[in-house]
Amino acid sequence: MEKVSVIGMGYVGFPLACAIAKCGKYETLGFDIDEKKIDMIKARKAPVDDRRASDDILTVSLRASSSSDDLKDSDYIIIAVPTPVTEAKNPDLGPVKSAVELIVPYMKKGQIIILESTVNPGVCDEDVLPILERSGLKAGVDFDLAHCPERINPGDEKFTVYNINRNIGASSLSGVKRAAAFYRSFLDEGVLVNEMSSLQAAEATKIVENTFRDINIAYVNELAKSFEMMGLDIVEVINGAANKPFAFLAHYPGCGVGGHCIPVDPYYLIEKAKKIGFTHDFLIYARKVNNSMPGYTVGKLSSGLNELKLSVNGTKVGLLGLSYKANVADFRESPAFQIKKKLEKLGADLLICEPHADGYEDLDRILEECVAVVIAADHNEFKQIRDWGNVRLVVDGRNCLDKEEIKAKGILYKGIGRN
Numbered sequence: 001m002e003k004v005s006v007i008g009m010g011y012v013g014f015p016l017a018c019a020i021a022k023c024g025k026y027e028t029l030g031f032d033i034d035e036k037k038i039d040m041i042k043a044r045k046a047p048v049d050d051r052r053a054s055d056d057i058l059t060v061s062l063r064a065s066s067s068s069d070d071l072k073d074s075d076y077i078i079i080a081v082p083t084p085v086t087e088a089k090n091p092d093l094g095p096v097k098s099a100v101e102l103i104v105p106y107m108k109k110g111q112i113i114i115l116e117s118t119v120n121p122g123v124c125d126e127d128v129l130p131i132l133e134r135s136g137l138k139a140g141v142d143f144d145l146a147h148c149p150e151r152i153n154p155g156d157e158k159f160t161v162y163n164i165n166r167n168i169g170a171s172s173l174s175g176v177k178r179a180a181a182f183y184r185s186f187l188d189e190g191v192l193v194n195e196m197s198s199l200q201a202a203e204a205t206k207i208v209e210n211t212f213r214d215i216n217i218a219y220v221n222e223l224a225k226s227f228e229m230m231g232l233d234i235v236e237v238i239n240g241a242a243n244k245p246f247a248f249l250a251h252y253p254g255c256g257v258g259g260h261c262i263p264v265d266p267y268y269l270i271e272k273a274k275k276i277g278f279t280h281d282f283l284i285y286a287r288k289v290n291n292s293m294p295g296y297t298v299g300k301l302s303s304g305l306n307e308l309k310l311s312v313n314g315t316k317v318g319l320l321g322l323s324y325k326a327n328v329a330d331f332r333e334s335p336a337f338q339i340k341k342k343l344e345k346l347g348a349d350l351l352i353c354e355p356h357a358d359g360y361e362d363l364d365r366i367l368e369e370c371v372a373v374v375i376a377a378d379h380n381e382f383k384q385i386r387d388w389g390n391v392r393l394v395v396d397g398r399n400c401l402d403k404e405e406i407k408a409k410g411i412l413y414k415g416i417g418r419n
């Protein structure tokens with residue numbers, strides 16, 4: 001059996017390693033520097049919140065290790081480590097580079113190294129290959145580097161690591177063919193594995209997908225602000241426009257963009273372009289608009305309280321949801337933390353409910369004690385609230401509630417671009 005090692009047992013690497021192990025064609029190893037994650041996998045528990053992978057790990061043969069010696073004799077090594085930004089929003093290739101450095105002593109002829117982490121065009125050629133070639137082996141001759149950007153949307157039950165189409169580029173023509181054949185060997189039958197002309201083209205594809213989302217969300221966030229002033233409901237308008245599916249793709253406004261991808265990846269392209277003398281104004285502006293949304297949401301709260309003749313300072317406010325999207329325990333880059341910080345600064349007496357984490361307030365207590373609530377994540381628990389207790393103002397940061405139902409109870413409703 002050929003051996004596959006996956007480096008990084010996170011939201012991307014763990015379900016992927018399970019899928020590879022599940023096909024039964026490879027000896028599969030999951031590697032991470034985080035020993036807690038490795039211990040969990042050894043105990044057949046998923047180290048990330050992923051329903052399908054949590055089932056898979058109970059049945060598949062996946063070894064787990066945090067000892068780099070176990071990477072020895074791998075025919076394929078896949079890297080799925082984070083690609084964050086620094087405080088100043090500069091790309092941080094530290095985790096990618098250190099994962100690549102880790103494998104240099106274990107490289108061998110005929111091997112394929114695959115980067116799945118999201119990076120800007122040029123990272124494979126300029127940052128990854130020079131490190132790999134320290135092994136004394138030549139890319140495209142002795143080994144191949146491939147880039148197959150992961151497109152998984154954690155929590156999505158329909159589109160999974162098994163059935164999402166793939167784009168792949170490599171350091172040689174034969175390399176891209178071999179790497180594509182490897183992916184086809186474990187993905188569902190019929191899934192497209194698109195062989196691209198270069199590593200850079202594959203890198204660019206993923207960045208384009210995510211900047212497309214960021215820009216579209218920024219567009220509707222901006223519309224939310226102006227339509228609200230015109231007395232229009234943005235959700236009604238977007239749903240109207242979306243009944244022309246051949247020319248309009250619905251995106252919805254909200255209290256901010258979170259997660260490890262959309263609010264991060266644009267900075268990789270912005271910085272790359274800057275280095276070659278190009279300013280991506282459009283991307284920079286989209287980031288600015290989306291970064292303004294937590295502040296806008298807090299503004300909705302303070303204007304709502306003002307209508308009730310109350311101040312933020314000293315008022316009991318419930319913050320509902322800390323994760324960046326519905327029904328998941330993923331808190332990375334979540335706008336809820338910006339909202340929390342701003343509310344604390346304004347002196348709100350804050351109670352927080354997060355059903356997907358331990359140690360937070362009970363929802364019933366919040367509805368009983370708070371005058372106002374801000375919904376920052378559209379978890380099912382919040383969408384199902386029918387008895388709002390003593391709440392007099394609801395700021396619906398995800399436009400996930402029936403506003404007429406809330407208003408009919410005499411409660412002040414403020415959404416994002418809809419009142």
Ligand SMILES: NC(=O)c1ccc[n+]([C@@H]2O[C@H](COP(=O)([O-])OP(=O)(O)OC[C@H]3O[C@@H](n4cnc5c(N)ncnc54)[C@H](O)[C@@H]3O)[C@@H](O)[C@H]2O)c1
Pocket residue numbers: 007008009010011012013031032033034037048080081082083095096098099102116117118119149150151152153154260261
């Ligand atoms: N989460 C998503 O929705 C998603 C979707 C598509 C693509 N991506 C991209 O995939 C990549 C990984 O994202 P993720 O969400 O899985 O991250 P994650 O933080 O969930 O997991 C990354 C794992 O890598 C480990 N790690 C970090 N440095 C390491 C090193 N040097 N050696 C070994 N292990 C190391 C960490 O301990 C962690 O367990 C990123 O580039 C991300 O942009 C993420």
